[in-house]
Amino acid sequence: MWDEVLDILRRHNRFVITTHSNPDLDALGCELALDEHLRTIGKQVCILNSDPTARLHRFVDPQRRIRVYQPRRHDRLIEGADVLIVLDASGGWKRLGRIGDTLSRMHPYSVRIDHHPDPQSFTDVEVVDDSAAATAELIFELLRAAAGKITEAMARALYVAILTDTGSFRYPKTSPRTHRITAELIELGANPADLARLAYNQYSLNLLRLQGHMLDLMQSDAGGRLVWSALDQNTLRAYGVREAELDNFASLGMQVAGVLVSVLCVETPDGRVKVSLRSDASLPVNDLAAEWGGGGHASAAGATVSGALHQVTDMVLARVKALLDSHTAPPQHPASGEP
Numbered sequence: 001m002w003d004e005v006l007d008i009l010r011r012h013n014r015f016v017i018t019t020h021s022n023p024d025l026d027a028l029g030c031e032l033a034l035d036e037h038l039r040t041i042g043k044q045v046c047i048l049n050s051d052p053t054a055r056l057h058r059f060v061d062p063q064r065r066i067r068v069y070q071p072r073r074h075d076r077l078i079e080g081a082d083v084l085i086v087l088d089a090s091g092g093w094k095r096l097g098r099i100g101d102t103l104s105r106m107h108p109y110s111v112r113i114d115h116h117p118d119p120q121s122f123t124d125v126e127v128v129d130d131s132a133a134a135t136a137e138l139i140f141e142l143l144r145a146a147a148g149k150i151t152e153a154m155a156r157a158l159y160v161a162i163l164t165d166t167g168s169f170r171y172p173k174t175s176p177r178t179h180r181i182t183a184e185l186i187e188l189g190a191n192p193a194d195l196a197r198l199a200y201n202q203y204s205l206n207l208l209r210l211q212g213h214m215l216d217l218m219q220s221d222a223g224g225r226l227v228w229s230a231l232d233q234n235t236l237r238a239y240g241v242r243e244a245e246l247d248n249f250a251s252l253g254m255q256v257a258g259v260l261v262s263v264l265c266v267e268t269p270d271g272r273v274k275v276s277l278r279s280d281a282s283l284p285v286n287d288l289a290a291e292w293g294g295g296g297h298a299s300a301a302g303a304t305v306s307g308a309l310h311q312v313t314d315m316v317l318a319r320v321k322a323l324l325d326s327h328t329a330p331p332q333h334p335a336s337g338e339p
């Protein structure tokens with residue numbers, strides 16, 4: 001599976017690595033581990049992302065290897081690169097944010113490594129395995145195939161990528177392969193307690209308070225199979241929290257017994273609506289997200305939709321309820337005890 005990619009890494013010298021907009025810890029961990037590997041074997045590497053690393057994710061990049069893409073500063077560098085490597089991104093160049101516009105024009109020779117189920121290919125060489133719980137599993141296997149050294153820093157980056165992309169080993173794609181890889185990463189120096197603390201226990205009190213506010217607003221619908229909430233910019237501003245910090249909010253609704261889909265709609269600063277969908281994997285929500293120009297996994301997907309918050313929320317709820325009705329029968333007795 002890795003022969004072609006290894007050959008490309010061997011034959012070329014200058015690499016640019018990038019990933020999807022608003023990169024999560026899987027995206028960042030993969031970039032950093034591959035960056036270190038390539039530098040170790042004597043290559044020139046630059047990691048360029050459209051968006052800055054979220055404050056809560058910066059611990060994974062202590063050497064500040066990741067650069068925020070700026071056209072004036074970096075377009076020459078991209079032109080001079082032999083190979084562009086796209087990690088953890090599906091759905092075409094637009095998924096990469098601003099750098100995607102440039103890349104779709106320049107068409108550099110490109111390799112993509114990803115675990116999203118999107119069938120659309122947009123790079124020259126693609127290794128896509130949607131059975132992997134995280135792209136970090138694939139990067140680990142690439143590094144093993146390369147017989148490269150996996151340092152403690154690389155092991156930490158890959159471990160935290162898998163930890164977060166599997167929702168702490170709870171999401172459906174968590175597999176024996178996932179646990180075998182993480183077992184090796186622990187042996188290589190990744191400390192689970194330390195990394196879980198860094199990944200999860202760094203929130204501001206205001207963020208937790210906003211979470212409480214969102215839970216207070218959360219509504220149950222479709223006989224208890226759906227929960228949803230909507231947050232506007234005024235609320236976010238009142239709590240001093242940015243939309244990008246709400247990463248785990250959508251999945252909280254899945255903790256309610258009987259819930260099959262959890263929806264969170266958040267107004268963005270530019271007046272659109274970021275829609276986050278979570279489901280138990282029996283009900284794929286990524287097709288819905290794709291209809292709205294987004295994407296993701298069967299059980300975790302999202303899209304940014306134009307329109308007013310309440311309009312988009314109504315539209316999303318109607319579509320989700322239709323999906324629920326087409327996939328599952330409503331319960332005989334609606335859940336009791338609801339307000």
Ligand SMILES: [Mn+2]
Pocket residue numbers: 026027088115133134135165
């Ligand atoms: Mn991922």
